Amino acid sequence: MRIGIDVGGTNTDAVLLGDAGEVLAAVKTATTSDVSGGIVAALAALQGKHAFDPIGVRAVMIGTTHFINALVEARRLAPTAALRLGLPATASLPPMVDWPERLVEAVHGRAYLAHGGHEFDGRKISDLDEDELRRHAADMAAHGVRSLAITSVFSPVSAEFELRAAEVIAAELPEMAISLSHEIGRIGLLERENATVVNAALRELAAGIVDGLTASVLGAGILAPIYLSQNDGTLMDVEHARRYPVSTFASGPTNSMRGAAVLSGVGNCAVIDVGGTTSDVGVLTRGFPREATTEVSVAGIRTNFRMPDVLSIGIGGGSLVTGTADSAAVGPRSVGYRLTEEALVFGGSTLTATDIAVAAGRADIGDASLVAHLDRSLVRAALERIAADVADAVDRMRTSSAPLPVVAVGGGSVLLPDVLAGSGEVLRPENFAVANAIGAAIAQVGGEVDRVFTIEPGRRHEVLDAARAEAVERAVAAGATPNSVEVLEVDEVPLPYLPGGATRIRVKAVGDLQLHGARTGAPEVAGV
Missing domain, CATH: 3.40.50 (Rossmann fold)
Structure with missing residues (x-):
């Protein structure tokens, strides 16, 4: 068995997978202010839904928003x-x-x-x-x-x-x-x-968070190795996370996209992940998120480390709904993890997108009688506004006019119509609400080479083969099973106006995680 956990701004999702990759249990709990508390609650909820022996868990994979939130909020740096x-x-x-x-x-x-x-x-x-x-x-x-x-x-x-x-x-x-x-x-x-x-x-914060995550898992009696999700959909061990916390920044939408690929069986598609606070739109290529090819701005800072090409808009289950039937607006403000306190269906006083979904019969949570009074035309207008904004986001992510299947995941995806303008039918696979946690649980291990090579005449294939071999070696060193590693991408960009055949070569290899069983003391190091 293995456990996947994804900590979002509103919900902490967790899944228990069997040895064959089947979903044995899936839960969704509220994210807590200290985040680790939400993980403890999620593990307890998994145990309550499908009793399991903690010693039988072979790995725990976690996607977390700790580090990106710390930078955005400019706290604990x-x-x-x-x-x-x-x-x-x-x-x-x-x-x-x-x-x-x-x-x-x-x-x-x-x-x-x-x-x-x-x-x-x-x-x-x-x-x-x-x-x-x-x-x-x-x-x-x-x-x-x-x-x-x-x-x-x-x-x-x-x-x-x-x-x-x-x-x-x-x-x-x-x-x-x-x-x-x-x-x-x-x-x-x-x-x-x-x-x-x-x-x-973020290094000091990373040390504290890794210790906290480890303590949360150990507290549940689980002795298995812990891994964190990286921006490109692969895994890193906890020691790697201590050294490179920026590698987790986009793990949330990346996990959702990887989960969408596995659940739907569609490897090349657009994925819409509707969470509690935002909707993230990305594109899958061969089951992995398309990476951004330009600089990525994080909290107003230009960076160029590995990040998926994701467009986020402020629409989610916790989004505030304002205006009238003639001018309905949804988001970008959200009640976030306070949804169960502030939404109308939970006895609160704030009209949210979740209330709209319940009133329209698309969701069955909370007390539907508390939204029975909502104006039907306002409900319809709010849903139309959500559909239009999401359709526009998908269209902006397209790189050609060719048809692109659309897969919707995340608990908030009930807000989307069955057919999206410009894209056709919206696929919602089984367990779509916890696709992010499934994406974390099935994540593979990767190795990458990205640097400038000098290619002498007649040696191009030799240099490319060496770059491929180095990427495979890095994946194995990171914990991949050697015979499972495959080269996923090879990009070759000659640099003009520079002498010596200067060429930027990028190679990405991925493989299945090599599981070694439960740890007996300190967290296992996968050799990164």
């Missing part, structure tokens, strides 16, 4: 510094130059420039000055910096200077948490640096 290696280049645009001021203040952001960096072909911009690094380290200590992001120009090509700078800083400041940009972002200095600084600011 560690005092962080950004050290860039690139002088005499790059001085005109210092680290965090494009950050919102409130987030710079939230991380007590300090920026340092030092010599180092490489050109695209591996040539040095300048030599590393270790005495310069030691002076910067002394200043960091004097200003209470607890987490550091190190970024070197073109470090995806050569990580030499980042690794050496980390050694020098660690020798001076042993307690400093250090994040390296070549492990987090892609080509693009400012975006990669931003992603690394965000990761560094």
